[in-house]
Amino acid sequence: QAQLVESGGGWVQTGGSLTLSCAPSTRTFRSYAMGWFRQAPGMGRQFVATIRWSGDNSFISPTVRGRFTISRNNAKNTMYLQMNNLQPEDTAIYYCAAAREFAAVTASEYYEWGQGTQVTVSS
Numbered sequence: 001q002a003q004l005v006e007s008g009g010g011w012v013q014t015g016g017s018l019t020l021s022c023a024p025s026t027r028t029f030r031s032y033a034m035g036w037f038r039q040a041p042g043m044g045r046q047f048v049a050t051i052r053w054s055g056d057n058s059f060i061s062p063t064v065r066g067r068f069t070i071s072r073n074n075a076k077n078t079m080y081l082q083m084n085n086l087q088p089e090d091t092a093i094y095y096c097a098a099a100r101e102f103a104a105v106t107a108s109e110y111y112e113w114g115q116g117t118q119v120t121v122s123s
Contacts, residue, residue: 003029004096009117012086016121020081022096022114027077031098034079036070037107038092039116045095047105049081059103064090086121093118 008020022034035050048068051058055072069082079096094117097110104110 003112004098004114006094006096006114006117009094009119011120011122014087014121014123016086017082017084018086018119020083020094020096020117020119022079022081023077029077029098031100031112033099033102033104034072035097035099035104035110036079036081037095037097037110038090038119039095040089040092043092045107046092047107048094050099050102050104051079052102057102059105061105083119086119088121088123091119091121 003025005025006022012018031053033050033052036048037045038048039045047061049060049070051070051072058070067085071080096114098112099110
């Protein structure tokens, strides 16, 4: 059973917005940092963004910087990915994951993964 659960995916028109959420399935889950990755068909997992568990520091991939924002609500123990001006190339399964250090940008640095949520962008 995955300890991280993503939600908020779906279909959106080009130029639209979506907000993804990621929350632990257990109240006791803790990590040093969290991140978002995405995987398009036939491609490897691509780093999108990461945030320190406390929410006081974050890093966004240059590929999506300016359009995507990562954040955390500590009271709700939930991480978010706000995605604006979505383009067809953003179509992918989006995964949240937990890391043992901040600013981890490769999938191998993450030890816990959610099941993923599909985001489809088309006109």
